[in-house]
Each structure stands twice: as C-alpha cells, then as structure tokens.
Amino acid sequence: MHSLELNKIAGALLGTLLFVMALGIIADGFFARHKLEKAGYALAGFVDSHGAGQAAAAAPDTPLPVLLAKADAKKGEGAAKVCTTCHTLEKGxxxxxxxPNLAGVVGRKMGSTGYAYSDGMKGMGNEWTYENLNKFLTNPKSLVASTKMSYAGERDPAKRADLIAFLRTISDGAPPFPTP
Ligand code: HEC
Incomplete structure (x- = not known):
C-alpha cells in the first residue's frame, strides 16, 4: 500500500519532469540558434578574461563597421527568407x-513607401542608415516602440550584419559600409 502511494508520487514527479523537458526541447527548437550563440559568447568571455566572465559578457558588442566588413550577403539572403513572410524583396x-517592400530600403527615409505604417514609424523622420537598421533588426521595438513589425529580431550580431549586407545588395545607390 505504502509503496504504491510512493510509486504514484514518483510517477507524478517523473511526469512533470518529462513535461518540463519536453517544453525545453520545444523551446530549443524555436530558439536553437540564439541559444547556441549565447553559449559561444559566454565561453569566449570566460577564456578572454581569466575568470572575470561576467564582466566580459557585459562588454560592448563588436562595432558594427567591423561586423559589416566581415558580413556575407549570400548568407543574409538565406536568412532573409523569414522576412518574406511579410515583405517583398524584389525591386519594384x-x-x-x-x-512594405524592402528593395532600396538602405538610405531610404523611414516609413516612406506608402505602406500603412504605424504612427511611430511614420513619425521617425529619419533614414535607414546601417546603424538604424542594425538597431531595428536587433529588436524592432527598441527603435520604434509602437512598431507594427511583429518580428522578434535577430540577436546574433554577425547574422544581423549578414542580413544588412543583403539589404544593401537590393538597394541601388546604398552608401558604402562605414570603414572599421
Ligand atoms: C511578421 C511580419 C514581419 C516580418 C517577419 C518582418 N517584418 Fe519587417 N516590417 C513589418 C511591418 C508590419 C513593418 C512596418 C512597421 C511599422 O509601420 O511600424 C515592417 C518594417 C520593416 C522595415 C522598415 C521599412 C520602411 O519602409 O521603413 C524594415 C527595414 C524591415 N521591416 C526589415 C525586415 C527584415 C530585414 C526582416 C527579416 C529579418 C523583417 N523585416 C521581418 C513586418 C515584418
């Protein structure tokens, strides 16, 4: 009797554990890339800093010009598949x-294609510089708090740079990348 009771409890615990693990696996599936990148950074910070891992992890990111100089527009084109759920990319x-259509976006005035932008985007009155694109694509709401773009952002700086390099290839007359 007693051991049956214990078995039930053990079973319930195991069930909960499995459920949590399954959630973890599902979440990993969604966020796999981000998780991997995080782990990579933490390790690099740890190695560099001789034990001051925390301080190194909080160090500023690689400057954008350096990332852009190493960016791969072809990889960015692949990564931009996710953007085509909502955006067209070809000229015209x-x-x-x-x-909105994204061809020509680099150097373009924000919110200027005639698309029904959010008021926040319309009110920016700024241009899509590489810096602004980088900020927006990291986390759209960090640049335009009320943006309608319900895309979470690409947290990996190198992948973001690839995306920006690709956007440059579809933007006639885009300025050169800033020199690192
Ligand atoms: C879920 C739909 C969705 C996805 C996915 C998405 N966007 Fe957007 N994007 C929008 C919407 C909606 C707007 C207009 C935002 C506003 O008005 O605030 C926008 C605006 C933009 C703008 C500003 C354009 C302009 O004319 O000012 C850029 C740049 C942009 N998106 C880039 C991207 C890139 C690059 C990706 C892929 C990495 C992407 N978006 C993924 C919906 C999306």
Missing amino acids: GADKPTG
Missing part, C-alpha cells in the same frame, strides 16, 4: 498587407 515589388 508591391507592399504586402503585412509589410
């Missing part, structure tokens, strides 16, 4: 109901 492409 129409705005979708879900997002």
Whole structure:
C-alpha cells in the first residue's frame, strides 16, 4: 500500500519532469540558434578574461563597421527568407498587407513607401542608415516602440550584419559600409 502511494508520487514527479523537458526541447527548437550563440559568447568571455566572465559578457558588442566588413550577403539572403513572410524583396515589388517592400530600403527615409505604417514609424523622420537598421533588426521595438513589425529580431550580431549586407545588395545607390 505504502509503496504504491510512493510509486504514484514518483510517477507524478517523473511526469512533470518529462513535461518540463519536453517544453525545453520545444523551446530549443524555436530558439536553437540564439541559444547556441549565447553559449559561444559566454565561453569566449570566460577564456578572454581569466575568470572575470561576467564582466566580459557585459562588454560592448563588436562595432558594427567591423561586423559589416566581415558580413556575407549570400548568407543574409538565406536568412532573409523569414522576412518574406511579410515583405517583398524584389525591386519594384508591391507592399504586402503585412509589410512594405524592402528593395532600396538602405538610405531610404523611414516609413516612406506608402505602406500603412504605424504612427511611430511614420513619425521617425529619419533614414535607414546601417546603424538604424542594425538597431531595428536587433529588436524592432527598441527603435520604434509602437512598431507594427511583429518580428522578434535577430540577436546574433554577425547574422544581423549578414542580413544588412543583403539589404544593401537590393538597394541601388546604398552608401558604402562605414570603414572599421
Ligand atoms: C511578421 C511580419 C514581419 C516580418 C517577419 C518582418 N517584418 Fe519587417 N516590417 C513589418 C511591418 C508590419 C513593418 C512596418 C512597421 C511599422 O509601420 O511600424 C515592417 C518594417 C520593416 C522595415 C522598415 C521599412 C520602411 O519602409 O521603413 C524594415 C527595414 C524591415 N521591416 C526589415 C525586415 C527584415 C530585414 C526582416 C527579416 C529579418 C523583417 N523585416 C521581418 C513586418 C515584418
């Protein structure tokens, strides 16, 4: 009797554990890349800093010009598949109901294709410089708090640089990358 009771409890605990593990596995599937990158950084920080891992992890990111100099537009083109859920990328492409056309976006005035932008985006009155694109693509809401772009952002600086390098290839007359 007693051991049956214990078995039940053990079973319930095991079930909960499995459920949590399954959640973890599902979450890993969604965020696999981000997780990997985080681990990479933590390790690099640890190695560099002789034990001051925390301080190194909080160190500023590699400057954008350095990242852009190493960026791979071809990889960025692959990564931009996710953008095509909402955006057209070809020159002269129409705005979708879900997002404006992105051809020519580098150097363009923010919120200027005629798409039904958020008021926040319309009110920016700024240009899509490489810095602004980098900030927006890290976390759209960090640049335009009320943005309609419900894309979480690419947290990996190198992958973001690849994306920006790709956007440059679809933007006639885009300025050269800043020199590192
Ligand atoms: C879920 C849909 C969705 C996804 C996915 C998405 N976007 Fe957007 N994007 C939008 C919307 C909507 C806007 C307009 C935002 C506003 O008005 O605030 C926008 C705006 C932009 C702008 C500003 C354009 C302009 O004309 O000012 C850029 C740049 C941009 N997105 C880049 C990207 C890139 C690069 C990706 C892929 C990495 C991406 N977006 C993924 C929906 C999306």
